[in-house]
Every structure is written in structure tokens, then in C-alpha cells.
Amino acid sequence: DSGVTQTPKHLITATGQRVTLRCSPRSGDLSVYWYQQSLDQGLQFLIQYYNGEERAKGNILERFSAQQFPDLHSELNLSSLELGDSALYFCASSLPGGPLGNSPLHFGNGTRLTVT
């Protein structure tokens, strides 16, 4: 058990809808990352938050947004869903970085999103 909790485990929704994925990081971790994993593209970095602030952005669509709350949990919001958004969405967390920090990411078990 990595200590990272994601809910829900599965989500089935229709095109055009909006969903929210939730992530609770490991105790003590300040950074939260969101990744998308599809069969043909592997793990793609979406966005990182550090202690409530956006730290880095990857190939995240404008229809997607995220935030990290004061209690450090994070939510990923996906709107105007399309069939191609069907994928596994993973959240990961890590200890604070900095010049001497190089801690690994610890992943949750993901949310499987199916858009029909």
C-alpha cells in the first residue's frame, strides 16, 4: 500500500459530462502529481501541485483543471468529456524536493474513467 488514496476506482459517464477525481496524498507529502495512462501512450504527466500552488504543467487539456486544498488533498476536474478521455488517471505524491531532494513518486491505484 503506497499510502496514496484515489476515489472513485471506476467512473462511467457520457460524452459532454463533467467529473471530479479525488486524491489524498501520503502523510507528510506536499507535492501531488496527476498522470494519465492510456494503452497507446503510457503515463503522461498532466500537472503538479506543491503545498497548494501549481508547480508544473504538462500536456493538460484546457477542459481539465486541478487544485490542491489546504489539507493537501487534490481534485482533478474533467469537463466536456470526449470518448478519447477514457483512460486511467493516477495521482502520485512525493516529499518536498529542493536541491538535495530527489524522492520518488508514490502512486495511488488510479481511477478508471470510461466515457461512453
Next chain:
Amino acid sequence: EDQVTQSPEALRLQEGESSSLNCSYTVSGLRGLFWYRQDPGKGPEFLFTLYSAGEEKEKERLKATLTKKESFLHITAPKPEDSATYLCAVRRYNTDKLIFGTGTRLQVFP
């Protein structure tokens, strides 16, 4: 652009048949190279971090090595429970995110 390429895409081994997985990378300023194991329907599980060329790390039947251009994950006398997808990722200086390869799907048969 940072890039991570893993080979082979898939590998089938007989129990006890040792082999190696390859991870080639191109990154400006490598801060660390990471190996993960991913089981179906689960999130990636951290295995190793390697920081500099020449470094080696071991865990049970797995040994990871690093050169300036690639990393190898050696699997000695594998067992069926080693079957999984093995992912390689890199982190460059001044960032925290990891850039992943597409993985090697390993199947070990008894």
C-alpha cells in the same frame, strides 16, 4: 526534448531464465532515473532510484544499473510472481515531475 525509450516492449521468460530490460534516455541534466513495477489494474510501485553513471542497486532478484545513456534492469532466475510491466522514468534538474517510458511487459512462465 526529454525522451525515454524502453525495450523490448514485451518479454516472455521461462521460470529461472535470466534476462535484462533496457531503458535508453535523452535528458538535459539527469537528476535521477527511476524504476517502477506495475501490476494490472494497479498504480506503479517504486523499485529503485539511480543517480549517477556506474551506480547499481539490488533488490531480491532485480538489479538496476546506470550508464550515461541507458539503464538496465537485470532479472536473475525470475519467478512467475515477477510478471508485471516494468517502467523506467527520468527526472531532470529543476523539475520534480518524472517522464516515463512506455514500459516492458514481462511474463514469466513456470
